[in-house]
Amino acid sequence: MKPYRSCFRPEIEALAGYQPGEQPRMTNLIKLNTNENPYPPSPQVDEVLRHFDNDRLRRYSDPDSVALRTAIAEHWGVTPDRVIAGNGSDDILTMIFRSFTAPDLPFACPDPTYSLYPVLAAMQGAPVIRVPLDRPGFHLPADFADRVQGANLVALARPNAPTGNTFPMAAIRDLCEKCDGVVLIDEAYADFADDNCAGLLADYPNLIISRTFSKSYSLAGMRLGYAVSSPEIIAGMFKVKDSYNLDAVTQAAGRAAYLDQDYLRDNVQKIRQERDRLTAALTACGFEVNPSAANFVFAAPPDRDGEAYFRYLRQEAVIVRYFPGDVTGDYVRITIGTPADMDRLLELTRHYLANR
Numbered sequence: 183m184k185p186y187r188s189c190f191r192p193e194i195e196a197l198a199g200y201q202p203g204e205q206p207r208m209t210n211l212i213k214l215n216t217n218e219n220p221y222p223p224s225p226q227v228d229e230v231l232r233h234f235d236n237d238r239l240r241r242y243s244d245p246d247s248v249a250l251r252t253a254i255a256e257h258w259g260v261t262p263d264r265v266i267a268g269n270g271s272d273d274i275l276t277m278i279f280r281s282f283t284a285p286d287l288p289f290a291c292p293d294p295t296y297s298l299y300p301v302l303a304a305m306q307g308a309p310v311i312r313v314p315l316d317r318p319g320f321h322l323p324a325d326f327a328d329r330v331q332g333a334n335l336v337a338l339a340r341p342n343a344p345t346g347n348t349f350p351m352a353a354i355r356d357l358c359e360k361c362d363g364v365v366l367i368d369e370a371y372a373d374f375a376d377d378n379c380a381g382l383l384a385d386y387p388n389l390i391i392s393r394t395f396s397k398s399y400s401l402a403g404m405r406l407g408y409a410v411s412s413p414e415i416i417a418g419m420f421k422v423k424d425s426y427n428l429d430a431v432t433q434a435a436g437r438a439a440y441l442d443q444d445y446l447r448d449n450v451q452k453i454r455q456e457r458d459r460l461t462a463a464l465t466a467c468g469f470e471v472n473p474s475a476a477n478f479v480f481a482a483p484p485d486r487d488g489e490a491y492f493r494y495l496r497q498e499a500v501i502v503r504y505f506p507g508d509v510t511g512d513y514v515r516i517t518i519g520t521p522a523d524m525d526r527l528l529e530l531t532r533h534y535l536a537n538r
């Protein structure tokens with residue numbers, strides 16, 4: 183056999199690759215590690231799936247996802263040419279990094295944030311400017327907009343992952359004012375927050391807002407996300423997307439889920455309530471819990487040994503997410519589950535602390 187010779191681009195050869203959260207095969211565990219929703223998707227999704235005409239699968243899906251994008255655009259009060267849909271918001275992020283980063287077009291983000299961003303930048307061979315968040319609290323530094331000057335793309339997750347906190351609207355506006363490049367506000371968790379950046383779109387044509395159906399719509403397994411921006415940016419993103427990036431079932435079921443805003447609101451309300459209860463209970467146990475506007479909390483146990491707490495919970499079949507590292511290693515990220523899930527987590531936590 184001819185010996186293998188790597189033909190990968192040097193950037194790809196050197197790439198460590200993104201580490202997604204564990205998707206364990208074991209059943210009977212409480213899975214709180216990838217910010218999924220503990221409640222089922224809207225009953226409207228059941229309807230679509232039950233009545234879907236399989237014969238439609240012979241044909242390619244709509245490459246432009248028109249019906250879905252139109253529903254989203256109507257809700258946002260914009261024209262459909264300002265909306266693009268993707269196979270999860272990770273697909274949207276891929277389009278954005280393909281479009282706006284390159285070896286001479288740097289990328290900037292806070293640190294810590296969603297760890298996929300630097301991986302996508304590395305695939306493009308783009309330099310990464312990381313601006314550490316201020317502690318305690320993981321706040322955006324006051325001079326953030328100045329420190330990301332020169333970046334062609336700046337991404338902020340708002341609420342931020344894995345820290346859960348949000349950033350002041352005034353800071354986002356300041357960034358949009360000062361930034362010469364494109365500003366991406368990743369609103370994967372915005373449905374769980376008190377506000378969002380939709381109102382800034384009218385003022386800033388270089389602003390992109392991305393959203394996902396994975397969290398608040400309980401559709402992580404379906405893979406659906408979207409972005410809203412100016413018609414110019416959306417038209418450019420269409421040029422780099424995979425032609426048929428959304429299958430026909432996802433387009434139909436996603437649209438049905440989106441139209442059921444009452445169901446979304448109810449679930450979000452339940453999760454916010456549990457988030458507040460968990461925050462208070464962990465704080466009472468001596469944890470440092472970063473104030474969260476998302477469907478998870480970032481919490482450091484009293485001895486700040488995030489890894490030991492993570493391992494203990496895992497051994498008891500409760501899976502949370504641990505991010506090794508100087509700053510993040512003190513904490514674990516806990517997805518908000520059902521009240522029963524949170525009761526079990528708290529029971530184990532009290533037992534853990536009593537036996538340390």
Ligand SMILES: Cc1ncc(COP(=O)(O)O)c(C=O)c1O
Pocket residue numbers: 216217269270271272273296339342343368370393394395396402406407
């Ligand atoms: C900040 C942030 N953006 C985007 C995503 C990706 O979501 P999706 O499932 O839509 O690809 C995640 C997933 O955890 C996330 O935390």
